[in-house]
Every structure is written in structure tokens, then in C-alpha cells.
Amino acid sequence: MDSVIRGAAIYVILLVIVRVSGRRTLAQATPFDFVLLLIVAETTQQALLGDDFSITNAVVLIVTLFALDIALSYMKRWFPRLAVAIDGKPTLLVHDGRIDRHAMHKARMDEGDLMVAAREQHGLERLADIKHAVLEANAGVTIIPRDHR
Numbered sequence: 761m762d763s764v765i766r767g768a769a770i771y772v773i774l775l776v777i778v779r780v781s782g783r784r785t786l787a788q789a790t791p792f793d794f795v796l797l798l799i800v801a802e803t804t805q806q807a808l809l810g811d812d813f814s815i816t817n818a819v820v821l822i823v824t825l826f827a828l829d830i831a832l833s834y835m836k837r838w839f840p841r842l843a844v845a846i847d848g849k850p851t852l853l854v855h856d857g858r859i860d861r862h863a864m865h866k867a868r869m870d871e872g873d874l875m876v877a878a879r880e881q882h883g884l885e886r887l888a889d890i891k892h893a894v895l896e897a898n899a900g901v902t903i904i905p906r907d908h909r
Contacts, residue, residue: 854893877901
């Protein structure tokens with residue numbers, strides 16, 4: 761039972777930390793982010809397992825973490841406000857061609873990040889070609905190009 765409690769506590773703590781740290785796209789991940797992820801994974805593993813490195817304890821923890829994740833997905837479906845609290849909501853970064861500097865700063869993004877998404881999605885070369893840009897709740901960036909007719 762101790763493993764289940766530790767697993768649930770670590771799951772909730774990591775969920776809160778990831779949510780508070782803000783959304784960034786995977787394309788924005790730096791080598792530092794990767795190193796941080798490895799360190800957190802190792803630290804979490806030690807906190808989860810404690811002194812019990814048995815297969816049984818590992819299986820209990822894995823089942824606990826997956827059960828929590830599945831339960832949370834159902835809770836987010838039943839309680840939309842919980843989904844917004846955990847996943848966030850889309851953030852408009854560019855509206856009608858105007859960059860929202862506050863939203864960009866809060867998302868820890870810059871114009872270069874927008875242009876990466878614009879080039880990847882639509883082959884756009886200039887910021888002026890972007891009508892709207894949205895940082896989605898899943899941390900992806902959606903670019904809506906200007907209609908040049």
C-alpha cells in the first residue's frame with residue numbers, strides 16, 4: 761500500500777510542477793530540458809521505489825500510475841473545468857496579424873518559435889504572412905495564414 765501512496769503522491773506532484781512550469785512545444789525543448797527530464801526521471805524512480813526494488817513493487821507502481829492517468833482522463837471528461845485546470849486552454853499568440861507580446865512572454869516563446877511552426881505547417885517565410893497563431897492546450901502551435909488574394 762505504501763507504493764500506491766508514494767506513486768499517487770509523485771504523480772500529483774509532477775502533474776502540478778509540469779502545469780505550473782508552463783506549456784512549451786516539444787520543438788522548443790533544449791538540451792537543458794532533456795537533461796532536466798533525465799534527472800527528474802531518476803529522482804522520481806528513487807522516490808517511487810524507495811528501498812523495494814522488486815518486480816512486484818515495480819508492477820504495483822506501473823499499474824498505479826496508469827490507473828491514475830486513466831482515472832484522471834475520465835475525470836477531465838466529466839469535469840471540463842478540471843481539464844482546463846490541468847491541461848490549460850488554447851492561447852492566442854497572434855491575432856489578426858498582431859503579436860500578443862504578453863501571451864508570447866507567458867508561453868516563453870519568441871518570433872523565431874512562431875516562424876518554425878509557420879514554415880513547417882504552411883511554408884510561410886515572413887511573420888506578416890501569419891493571420892492567427894494559437895498555442896494549443898497540447899502545447900502544439902497552430903498557424904492560420906493570411907489570405908493573400
